[in-house]
Amino acid sequence: MREELRQDEYELLARLAQRYYVDERTQEELAAEFALSRPKVQRLLERARRSGVVAIHIQAPPWLRxxxxxxxxxxxxxxxxxxxxxxxxxxxxxxxxxxxxxxxxxxxxxxxxxxxxxxxxxxxxxxxxxxxxxxxxxxxxxxxxxxxxxxxxxxxxxxxxxxxxxxxxxxxxxxxxxxxxxxxxxxxxxxxxxxxxxxxxxxxxxxxxxxxxxxxxxxxxxxxxxxxxxxxxxxxxxxxxxxxxxxxxxxxxxxxxxxxxxxxxxxxxxxxxxxxxxxxxxxxxxxxxxxxxxxxxxxxxxxxxxxxxxxxxxxxxAGGPAMAGRAGGGSSASQREV
Amino acid sequence: MREELRQDEYELLARLAQRYYVDERTQEELAAEFALSRPKVQRLLERARRSGVVAIHIQAPPWLRxxxxxxxxxxxxxxxxxxxxxxxxxxxxxxxxxxxxxxxxxxxxxxxxxxxxxxxxxxxxxxxxxxxxxxxxxxxxxxxxxxxxxxxxxxxxxxxxxxxxxxxxxxxxxxxxxxxxxxxxxxxxxxxxxxxxxxxxxxxxxxxxxxxxxxxxxxxxxxxxxxxxxxxxxxxxxxxxxxxxxxxxxxxxxxxxxxxxxxxxxxxxxxxxxxxxxxxxxxxxxxxxxxxxxxxxxxxxxxxxxxxxxxxxxxxxAGGPAMAGRAGGGSSASQREV
DNA sequence: TGCGCAAGTGAGCATTTGCTCACCAGGTGA
DNA sequence: TCACCTGGTGAGCAAATGCTCACTTGCGCA
Structure with missing residues (x-):
């Protein structure tokens, strides 16, 4: 279940995520820079992951499932x-x-x-x-x-x-x-x-x-x-x-x-x-x-x-009928979603 | 600089990354399951990130840069x-x-x-x-x-x-x-x-x-x-x-x-x-x-x-000429690359 | 307005991850 | 064959993150 975000919250999550994942800053540093507590930053980053603002893809070999x-x-x-x-x-x-x-x-x-x-x-x-x-x-x-x-x-x-x-x-x-x-x-x-x-x-x-x-x-x-x-x-x-x-x-x-x-x-x-x-x-x-x-x-x-x-x-x-057909190969890049 | 991976290595990185990021297993657990040392798992995961096998995207609001x-x-x-x-x-x-x-x-x-x-x-x-x-x-x-x-x-x-x-x-x-x-x-x-x-x-x-x-x-x-x-x-x-x-x-x-x-x-x-x-x-x-x-x-x-x-x-x-034109909006999803 | 409840919060501890370092293994050149 | 060099490795400690818990805040209801 993706949670809905207010606009300013969405923006904050995105900024924090960028700084953490791309700029490789620690939560402590981000806490100081955004005038937040470190646990608060941790929670916001987790929220960024849960909400889909942070998407983690595994680019796997195509033969893997x-x-x-x-x-x-x-x-x-x-x-x-x-x-x-x-x-x-x-x-x-x-x-x-x-x-x-x-x-x-x-x-x-x-x-x-x-x-x-x-x-x-x-x-x-x-x-x-x-x-x-x-x-x-x-x-x-x-x-x-x-x-x-x-x-x-x-x-x-x-x-x-x-x-x-x-x-x-x-x-x-x-x-x-x-x-x-x-x-x-x-x-x-x-x-x-x-x-x-x-x-x-x-x-x-x-x-x-x-x-x-x-x-x-x-x-x-x-x-x-x-x-x-x-x-x-x-x-x-x-x-x-x-x-x-x-x-x-x-x-x-x-x-x-x-x-x-x-x-x-x-x-x-x-x-x-x-x-x-x-x-x-x-x-x-x-x-x-x-x-x-x-x-x-x-x-x-x-x-x-x-x-x-x-x-x-x-x-x-899942309660459905068994699929008899082939589902087609394609990329197996996975996405972190809830 | 993306590093090249041998095929079996590529596959191992992908499997480890899937288990760590999607299944949310700890490095210790993965070390036991894959018969590796915990530091080895840590290094392999880092390698997965550096090589692009793990791609982290920030899905930011379109008005952010x-x-x-x-x-x-x-x-x-x-x-x-x-x-x-x-x-x-x-x-x-x-x-x-x-x-x-x-x-x-x-x-x-x-x-x-x-x-x-x-x-x-x-x-x-x-x-x-x-x-x-x-x-x-x-x-x-x-x-x-x-x-x-x-x-x-x-x-x-x-x-x-x-x-x-x-x-x-x-x-x-x-x-x-x-x-x-x-x-x-x-x-x-x-x-x-x-x-x-x-x-x-x-x-x-x-x-x-x-x-x-x-x-x-x-x-x-x-x-x-x-x-x-x-x-x-x-x-x-x-x-x-x-x-x-x-x-x-x-x-x-x-x-x-x-x-x-x-x-x-x-x-x-x-x-x-x-x-x-x-x-x-x-x-x-x-x-x-x-x-x-x-x-x-x-x-x-x-x-x-x-x-x-x-x-x-x-x-x-970067040594280039100043760009006078607009670069066009588009998504600002960022990607972790080296 | 006051009360109760749910959610949010930071202090502080537990757990996980990052990293240093001494040692080992493999490859190379003399 | 031996010495040296480079890269890999795990032990163990440092640093970062996750999480519990007591307290606070905000909201809804009577």
């Missing part, structure tokens, strides 16, 4: 958001998102970190770009079991191995399927020390790297054989919009309980809540609802996402 | 400069300059101040606008004698009286002519206690309000009868470009000695140098050389001037 990122951070309380500008095709967008996620990890991981890793095509693309400048003593742990129904680079164990290879770290595999026939079988598996140890290790991780799945018939949970198309249809009918590690939530971020849950060998949403930094990567199209649901669940700290999904999520969150 | 003012202050080491946007005619410009000067005085004078006042048409217009919100116990003293050859509102005594009337202060008149026939007569006048006391009072002033005169045949010193047209022509031939209180300087601000000097009843340039704040007001056209000379003399602290003269002075100071 800093405004979108700021909006995501602010709207969802994320500690970071990284939006990748639109790529040539689906594969290019996946690579861009994976590259950004790899860069994020390179910058934030340090010796001793433990990273829990989920399945997913975009997550699976991250190791391709993960090359820290120096060796990192980091442990990568599978956060869910494996699925023979999808390609190896999509499986957590393979992703962990590739990430560890990229930095000279260590991979801890979870030698179990992502999904079993019954809860009893799952309990028997978890009773095996090697498996429960791995999962405990993942649960104690400092960072998690996860994908966000949708609820369409072609989602990873269906492709990997964890769920049937009937089961995913049922989850949809219960309001489920997306999942992380097989944990489904509705559009408001509330968990959608389902009978398949106790057959999963994976970290739960409550586990994720206790991990310091949960990095979610998404590049497939038509996932704004899934992203929004997971963001509202409040377990994600960092979102690395393609531009279309980012815009659509913000639109959805 | 903040950029011009900043340039004047910086070029001439003024403690303040106030430029009045072009008026409808000569009279309107004089009123605008006088009004700004009155405003300046209202804000800067306080009880106990002593203001030494010169002659001049623009100076004479100031009392018309001088209306402080509350009574000011200020003394206004004539800094030079009077001249029957010019209208009463141009004479220092009358100006002092009017200013004092405007704020409930006191006027101290100098009952002497501005100019006498010989140095002996001047010495006799100064031997009179009332006159020397008044001049001493003026010399001890905290503020001076003066006009800047030119060296054309129609200048105030000629019109008032202080100088003949021959004398002013001679001063021109000696390089004189302008005066304050009858003290002439050349284009570099060096005093131009002349025989008429010891016949003046007025403060000298050395007196002015000892006054804390010397406010000069100019509104007549074609005075850039006079203004430049006086500014270079270094006795002026505050310049209140019309827009055309302001531009012309800066142009002259």
């Amino acid at each position: 800093l405004e979108l990122e700021s909006q995501l951070r602010e709207t969802f309380g994320l500690s970071d958001a990284i939006v990748c500008s639109a790529g040539a095709d689906q594969e290019a967008e996946r690579e861009a998102v994976a590259q950004r996620a790899a860069r994020y990890l390179e910058r934030h991981l340090h010796d001793g970190c433990v990273v829990a890793v989920s399945h997913g095509r975009t997550v699976g693309a991250v190791p391709r770009f993960f090359r820290p400048p120096s060796r990192l003593d980091v442990t990568f742990v599978s956060a869910m079991g494996g699925s023979p129904g999808v390609a190896a680079p999509t499986n957590p164990n393979e992703i962990c191995r590739a990430l560890a290879a990229g930095c000279g770290g260590e991979a801890v595999s979870l030698y179990a399927p992502a999904y079993v026939e019954s809860g009893e079988i799952r309990d028997q598996l978890l009773a095996q020390e090697a498996i429960s140890q791995s999962l405990d290790r993942a649960a104690q991780a400092t960072v998690a790297l996860v994908g966000i799945g949708g609820t369409d018939d072609g989602c990873t949970m269906v492709r990997s054989g964890c769920l049937t198309t009937d089961e995913i249809a049922w989850l949809r009918s219960q309001g489920a919009v997306g999942d992380v590690l097989g944990n489904y939530v509705d559009i408001e971020g509330r968990p959608v309980a389902s009978p398949h849950q106790d057959r999963l060998v994976a970290l739960t949403v409550d586990h994720l809540r206790r991990i310091g930094t949960v990095v979610a990567v998404v590049s497939e199209p038509e996932k704004p609802r899934a992203i929004l649901g997971m963001l509202r669940a409040g377990v994600i700290s960092v979102l690395v996402v393609d531009e279309d999904n980012a815009r659509a999520v913000l639109d959805l969150a | 903040l950029e011009l003012e900043s340039q004047l202050r910086e070029t001439f080491g003024l403690s303040d400069a106030i430029v009045c946007s072009a008026g409808a005619d000569q009279e309107a410009e004089r009123e605008a300059v006088a009004q700004r000067a009155a405003r300046y005085l209202e804000r800067h004078l306080h009880d106990g101040c002593v203001v030494a006042v010169s002659h001049g048409r623009t100076v004479g217009a100031v009392p018309r606008f001088f209306r402080p919100p509350s009574r000011l116990d200020v003394t206004f003293v004539s800094a030079m004698g009077g001249s029957p050859g010019v209208a009463a509102p141009t004479n220092p005594n009358e100006i002092c009286r009017a200013l004092a009337a405007g704020c409930g202060g006191e006027a101290v008149s100098l009952y002497a002519p501005a100019y006498v026939e010989s140095g002996e007569i001047r010495d006799q006048l100064l031997a009179q206690e009332a006159i020397s006391q008044s001049l001493d009072r003026a010399a001890q002033a905290t503020v001076a309000l003066v006009g800047i005169g030119g060296t054309d045949d129609g200048c105030t010193m000629v019109r008032s009868g202080c100088l003949t047209t021959d004398e002013i022509a001679w001063l021109r031939s000696q390089g004189a470009v302008g005066d304050v209180l009858g003290n002439y300087v050349d284009i570099e601000g060096r005093p131009v000695a002349s025989p008429h000097q010891d016949r003046l009843v007025a403060l000298t340039v050395d007196h002015l140098r000892r006054i804390g704040t010397v406010v000069a007001v100019v509104s007549e056209p074609e005075k850039p050389r006079a203004i430049l000379g006086m500014l270079r003399a270094g006795v002026i602290s505050v310049l209140v001037v019309d827009e055309d003269n302001a531009r012309a002075v800066l142009d002259l100071a």
Whole structure:
């Protein structure tokens, strides 16, 4: 809300702002020159900023989407958001998102970190770009079991191995399927020390790297054989919009309980809540609802996402329809406004 | 000098700037998030400002000339400069300059101040606008004698009286002519206690309000009868470009000695140098050389001037020809650049 | 006219930012 | 390979700005 200014006030704000920002005078100096108190000058300068008399523009590289990122951070309380500008095709967008996620990890991981890793095509693309400048003593742990129904680079164990290879770290595999026939079988598996140890290790991780799945018939949970198309249809009918590690939530971020849950060998949403930094990567199209649901669940700290999904999520969150079209590149100069 | 940035550096600067200026994060927070030291973040942000990645614009009222003012202050080491946007005619410009000067005085004078006042048409217009919100116990003293050859509102005594009337202060008149026939007569006048006391009072002033005169045949010193047209022509031939209180300087601000000097009843340039704040007001056209000379003399602290003269002075100071034409209004949004 | 409330104000302290300085790292030339 | 120079760096202190709080001022209402 821009506040209205009386003319003489407008003029005073402009003069003070000019002296402060352009002439680089201190508030104390301006206070003396304008016969005001220093706190008064501070307040007037703040007013100048709030009212738009002072406009701060960031002239960013055109491929950045800093405004979108700021909006995501602010709207969802994320500690970071990284939006990748639109790529040539689906594969290019996946690579861009994976590259950004790899860069994020390179910058934030340090010796001793433990990273829990989920399945997913975009997550699976991250190791391709993960090359820290120096060796990192980091442990990568599978956060869910494996699925023979999808390609190896999509499986957590393979992703962990590739990430560890990229930095000279260590991979801890979870030698179990992502999904079993019954809860009893799952309990028997978890009773095996090697498996429960791995999962405990993942649960104690400092960072998690996860994908966000949708609820369409072609989602990873269906492709990997964890769920049937009937089961995913049922989850949809219960309001489920997306999942992380097989944990489904509705559009408001509330968990959608389902009978398949106790057959999963994976970290739960409550586990994720206790991990310091949960990095979610998404590049497939038509996932704004899934992203929004997971963001509202409040377990994600960092979102690395393609531009279309980012815009659509913000639109959805603001109560509008998801924008399907491209919003056009243009400059990303941002403006300080309220 | 804009510095060149490597692409990854450019991107980092932009990201940091966005987080700092738009998201309003502290340098400490950013240091943690980007795995940098806090001083490093400070340096990068400064770099972002210097390089233009961060651009700060002041959206000023269109009638202000903040950029011009900043340039004047910086070029001439003024403690303040106030430029009045072009008026409808000569009279309107004089009123605008006088009004700004009155405003300046209202804000800067306080009880106990002593203001030494010169002659001049623009100076004479100031009392018309001088209306402080509350009574000011200020003394206004004539800094030079009077001249029957010019209208009463141009004479220092009358100006002092009017200013004092405007704020409930006191006027101290100098009952002497501005100019006498010989140095002996001047010495006799100064031997009179009332006159020397008044001049001493003026010399001890905290503020001076003066006009800047030119060296054309129609200048105030000629019109008032202080100088003949021959004398002013001679001063021109000696390089004189302008005066304050009858003290002439050349284009570099060096005093131009002349025989008429010891016949003046007025403060000298050395007196002015000892006054804390010397406010000069100019509104007549074609005075850039006079203004430049006086500014270079270094006795002026505050310049209140019309827009055309302001531009012309800066142009002259930069070594270019004085611009005679109007530069066109437009927005005065300023930009932080190096 | 008096009272109550909201907004404004400056003193003073807390926090953030700017800057100095000793040290380190990298590059260059002998 | 070594010495020297330049630029970068973080520790730590100085300076500037942000913010809390007690008090004041101005406005609206009875």
